[in-house]
Amino acid sequence: MSLQGAVGAEELIFYVNGRKVVEKNADPEQMLLFYLRKRLRLTGTKYGCGGGGCGACTVMISTYEPASKKIRHYSANACLLPICSLYGMAVTTVEGVGSTRTRIHPVQERLAKCHGSQCGFCTPGMVMSIYTLLRNHPEPNSEQMTAALAGNLCRCTGYRPILDACKTFCKDSVCCQSKANGRCCLDQEEDLFDREEKESVGLFSPDEFQPLDPTQEFIFPPELMRMAENQPKRTLVFHGERIMWISPVSLDELQDLKAAHPDAPLVVGNTGVGPDMKFRGVFHPIVIAPARIPDLNVVECMSDGLTIGAACSLSLMKDVLRNAVSELPEEKTKIFCAVLQQLRTLGGEQIRNVASLGGNIISRKSTSDLNPILAAGNCMLNLASQGGKRWIPLSDIFADGVGNNTIMPEEVLVSVRIPHSRKGEYISAFRQAPRRENALPIISAGMRVLFEEGTDKIKDLSIFYGGAASTTICAKQTCQTLIGRYWNEQMLDEASRLILNEIVLPDSAWDGKAEYKKTLIVSLFYKFFLEVLQSLKTMDPCHYPGIPMEYESILEDFQTKMPQSIQIYQNVELSQSPQDPVGRPIMHQSGIKHATGEAVYIDDIPSVDGELFLAVVTSSRAHAKIVSVDTSEALKEPGVFDVITANDVPATNEFHYSDDPEIIFARNKVICVGQIVCAVAADSYAHAKQAAAKVRIEYEALEPVILTIEDAIKHNSFFEPKRKLEHGNVDKAFETVDHILEGEIHIGGQEHFYMETQSVLAIPKGEDKEMDVYVSTQHPAFIQEMVAASLGVPANRIMCHVKRVGGAFGGKLLKAGLLASVASVAANKTNRAVRLILSRGDDMLITGGRHPFVGKYKVGFMKDGRIRTVDAKYYINGGCTPDESVLVAEVCLLKMDNAYKIPNLRCWAYACKTNLPSNTAFRGFGFPQSGLVTETWITEVAEKTGLSPEKVREINMYKEDEQTHFKQKLDPQNLIRCWNECMEKSAYYSRKTAIEEFNKQNYWKKKGIAIVPMKFPFGLGSRYLSQAAALVHIYTDGSVLLTHGGIELGQGIHTKMIQVASRELNIPMSYIHFCETSTTTVPNACASVGSAGTDVNGMAVKDACQTLLKRLQPIINKNPKGNWKDWIKEAFEQSVSLSATGYFRGYDANMDWEKGEGQPFTYFLYGTACSEVEINCLTGDHKNLRTDIVMDIGCSINPAVDIGQIEGAFVQGIGLYTMEELKYSPEGVLCTRGPDQYKIPAVCDIPEQFNVSLLSSSQNPYAIYSSKGLGEAGLFLGCSVFFALRDAITCVRNERGLKKTFALNSPLTAEQIRAACIDDFTKMVIGR
Ligand SMILES: Cc1cc2nc3c(=O)[nH]c(=O)nc-3n(C[C@H](O)[C@H](O)[C@H](O)COP(=O)(O)OP(=O)(O)OC[C@H]3O[C@@H](n4cnc5c(N)ncnc54)[C@H](O)[C@@H]3O)c2cc1C
Ligand code: FES
Ligand code: FES
Helix, strand or coil: CCHHHCCCCCCEEEEECCEEEEECCCCCCCEHHHHHHHHCCCCCCCCCCCCCCCCCCEEEEEEEECCCCEEEEEEEEHHHCEHHHHCCCEEECHHHHCCCCCCCCHHHHHHHHCCCCCCCCCHHHHHHHHHHHHHHCCCCCHHHHHHHCCCCCCCCCCCHHHHHHHHCCCCCCCCCCCCHHHCCHHHHHHHHHHHCCCEECCCCCHHHCCCCCHHHCCCCCHHHHHHHHHCCCCCEEEECCCCEEEECCCHHHHHHHHHHCCCCCECCCCCCHHHHHHHCCCCCCEEECCCCCHHHHCEEECCCEEEEECCCEHHHHHHHHHHHHHHCCHHHCHHHHHHHHHHHHCCCHHHHHHCEHHHHHHHCCCCCCHHHHHHHCCCEEEEEECCEEEEEEHHHHHCCCCCCCCCCCCCEEEEEEEECCCCCEEEEEEEECCCCCCCCCCEEEEEEEEECCCCCEEEEEEEEEECCCCCCEECHHHHHHHCCCECCHHHHHHHHHHHHHHCCCCCCCCCCCHHHHHHHHHHHHHHHHHHHHHHHHHHCCCCCCCCCHHHHHHHCCCCCCCCEEEEEEECCCCCCCCCCCCCCCCCCCCHHHHHHCCCCCHHHCCCCCCCEEEEEEECCCCCEEEEEEECHHHHHCCCEEEEECHHHCCCCCEECCCCCCEECCCCCEECCCCCEEEEEEECCHHHHHHHHCCCEEEEEECCCCCCCHHHHHHCCCEEEEEEEEEECCHHHHHHHCCEEEEEEEEECCECCCCCCCCEEEEEECCCCCCEEEEECCCCHHHHHHHHHHHHCCCHHHEEEEECCCCCCCCCCCHHHHHHHHHHHHHHHHHCCCEEEECCHHHHHHHHCCECCEEEEEEEEECCCCCEEEEEEEEEEEEECCCCCHHHHHHHHHHCCCCCECCCEEEEEEEEEECCCCCCCCCCCCCHHHHHHHHHHHHHHHHHHHCCCHHHHHHHHECCCCEECCCCCEECCHHHHHHHHHHHHHCCHHHHHHHHHHHHHHCCCEEEEEEEEEEEEEECCCCHHHHCEEEEEEECCCCCEEEEECCCCCCCCHHHHHHHHHHHHHCCCHHHEEECCEECCCCCCCCCCCCCCHHHHHHHHHHHHHHHHHHHHHHHHHHCCCCCHHHHHHHHHHCCCCCEEEEEECCCCCEEECCCCEEECCCEEEEEEEEEEEEEECCCCCEEEEEEEEEEECECCCCHHHHHHHHHHHHHHHHHHHHHCCCCECCCCCECCCCCCCCCCCCHHHCCCEEEEEECCCCCCCCCHHHECCCCCCHHHHCHHHHHHHHHHHHHHHHHCCCCCCCCCCECCCHHHHHHHCCCHHHHHHHCC
């Protein structure tokens, strides 16, 4: 069929939330996400990554199949769904599920009431994943529930409360089901509850929940049913600005189209083509959508196998295979089972629901999980073209080793035949990924062996790997050589060597994992070897002994289980008024709005007339002179309005907060890859982005290019001042100690990965140079200051507004200021409203994160474990501008002692100046790094002395009223209480014994346990940084409008402030409203950082409320029986002011760096975490089994919010210490720029048992209502997992007689774990 045949623009018809949408100008480039958000103004569906990796954009798609009369509902990522693919379908978004205007759906209600939202940005996506599951399975089991959430990321909560909400829908018991040691979680819960009468364990009341009523849901639109039934299917053609979309309905038509346009891709799920076009600059003027062609959707069960259409989704394939497995004899379904094994963890459910089998195969991506197993399983491809049909073995398409073979461009894949397995045939699939679920594999494999009948003599063998080269590859020669061999150790040895010889990996892989991949390649073959041995035994136990008992556990992969958890907190006093909300687990003030998608973030603000979108152009060089910037081509692009450069900044382009400036636009030179050089303003984001790609920048290389800490040391490149703390007599102490150890640890950086990317909307007001700046920031006053300075206007012309922020974690301070300045300069120049929403990739590239770190230490200690002296040097990679790097370095020093009294101590901290994007504040601010160094040498002292790590910790822990290394007083009573309680609650010693027993009985799997104490000093270093103000208005109807300087980042500050105001004014929380934080209501507010928001703003709110109450008191006294409204009315009539400000001067703090002494902190938080893990020694994979945390946070104002903060921070800590890996190219380009390459923890990563207790009876005289600021502290406790992993590795190494001391860096990824568990396979690889 020629293009001329496909004339005329079609009307695209689909439904959204029960309403018909007719789009006359459907653009194939337009994805559903942007259509919903920008066209239909349904902003509940969020942008988190644009590439299918985060689930923030999840919607439900419903289709109707007239032949079977079946309606299918499935979740999908709107960011990858072209609207043109939706013809005749119904879309349900979070707004369609329920809203405060109509009815809140039980999913929304329970997520909110179970405290499942913090910043709320991921919440609509979570709602949609759960809702879709419930539409298909109103009573799901917990396995279905965890699977449904595998494709949804949350950076705030740590998932526990989300899963709690999910459990309320599950039909299986919420108990852990395990009666290990004769008890289960529920028994334990009772025990703990009995112990302390004043303690409470519930954070929500399920009795409040509405029941789930499936009859209340939208029905599938009858009109679409009629359309599907009555209208014959016809070819659809949609013309966009640059692309044409053709959707044929017959195979013949498809073949004609492919003959006419051999280069046009076939788009089914768009999960391959979409990311290529969005992120890799691939462009296709024509795309063909074959999903409606019946031949490509067949599912046929034949006598010798299954035929599955190429356009079938991977979810459908999963169902088909599962059915076949349940119906056919086991012997025939081994290939099906192996494919199912891969499908379980391939992508998330949203991806599997749309991604097609054909797309996965034909993309021939190296990372395909399916191709290795389908190839090994002798699957056949049915190809068609005008020239006819043919069947080829799937393995043929990889025969040339690069995947270019065999299929002609004009050929299409119609279907795939998966054969039944035969007697004597064994087949398995394997994968190892950076995260167990929703992550592309590092290595995937498919292996099959066929034995001569009744023997273990190899008749046929296939081994295929993914991830090793540019496409799936086959160890063909190895397989041929081994034919005729018996399945025994000699064969294994030969096979391993042959495989390593044959599979040659490019050493220069960007991820630098060549050695790990090689190790996996042989280790996975070994696993196959064991599996087959065991299967042989099952078949014929007399002839085949199988594998040793202690090897058996390796045959089972780690599975994700629904986590169990307990949260314990102190009840409020019985005497507390029931109306007083302080101390109670109150739901987040925006919880329901998060869950209904009504909560407004920056990009949800409706567009302003004439608004422009901004796309930034960033440097591609780490250090270079800018020779020229040519914008001429960009300016010719459609929709482009202007290009903004440094020359357009009316006043300040460079901010000198210290010696080196922070820069808005690079002017003459660039100092890192990702530095903003200019920005294109256009009428849409797509236009701005396309034009930005046309800006040409010429560079001239500058030397040196400094990327690493080692480079910086070599070039003496540091930000000043360098800091040092010294205490006692270090050198002398070294002379008297029994032992000295020296070591070094490298800790990688961390990306904030707030779910809402950096966002700004700048609106010039048209007079007096006033500008409204809406920005996602932690520090509006600073934004106001920077924008005013860049525009050269007084601060009183810049009104900065923040309603809420979709996560920040320290990343939305200075960087947000620079981006707000970029947008404001553009708004000023164009005199238009300007919206700047960074794409995930740009955000990760530009904004920096936690500082990569190197710690070097020398420790002197006695035989009995007492540490006498420490000499340490810390280097942090500050990146190209100072930001807060020197402060971070200072905090590293001040908090490095963690929980230990070190009598003689000298430590230095250096902030390295490099050509990486500038690093910045991140939850914990230096402590997570220097604390890890300390715990590392503590552990090494234990190894050296033969004591257990917990003994060395106890011996050296602060014990009585003491002084820190900078002479601040400290009372460690609660540190010790947390430690003891955690020991007890975690049953540490009995579990340690059980673990030792497990480890004796298991060779390839080992468990480890660690308990780590924490002292977390609270304070911002100086009084002025902790001042705060609030403004409270009471209106004549009695309603109260509250505002203060704190920013809602997800930490529930507004909820807590309303609790404070409610207590102080003695009115219900429902009378009090919080609208936004703004520089117009509270000027000069300090940043919401350092866990201090509640402490300081709480004091200010209390002050304002007390002022008001004082004014009202005479009126109340006169009419004590009156109510609030009466008093307010009376006050107004008596001309009593009903508006008051409140103020808190801040905490006194000081630090004299010359003397190395001071009181920089206000008080201390304490905590202890005990974590248990299990590792797979063959792959390096691990599972977090259990964590118990005991935290002293004083008297909690809101235990639900506070426990959420602890858990969320802890899980971020797990990410930092065990998973999140930033990779840079040798040229300084960040390679990990999205959730597909950078893995933050997902549901599968949280401990299977996750218990948090708040220490009871803890008082804190310094903060509001005796609470403690706790946002950051829990992150460090994530290192208990790091040390539990180390414990497991130590056990492996001891058993194998390996060297006692060994170094482990952070993150302790599967790659490192595997490398540390040295065995014959690692030796084989290293020895090559
Ligand atoms: C977030 C994310 C996570 C993922 N995780 C995994 C994972 O863990 N493991 C894994 O294996 N994969 C993973 N994938 C890849 C995914 O499985 C594939 O992209 C998907 O299967 C491709 O199918 P599609 O229908 O979306 O292809 P499309 O994008 O629609 O097409 C892909 C390519 O296949 C060609 N094609 C499609 N159908 C045919 C046909 N019938 N005949 C000829 N050519 C055809 C097209 O021309 C195009 O070149 C992931 C993808 C994403 C986005
Ligand atoms: S925005 Fe669609 S998956 Fe992230
Ligand atoms: S609440 Fe999940 S990302 Fe913030």
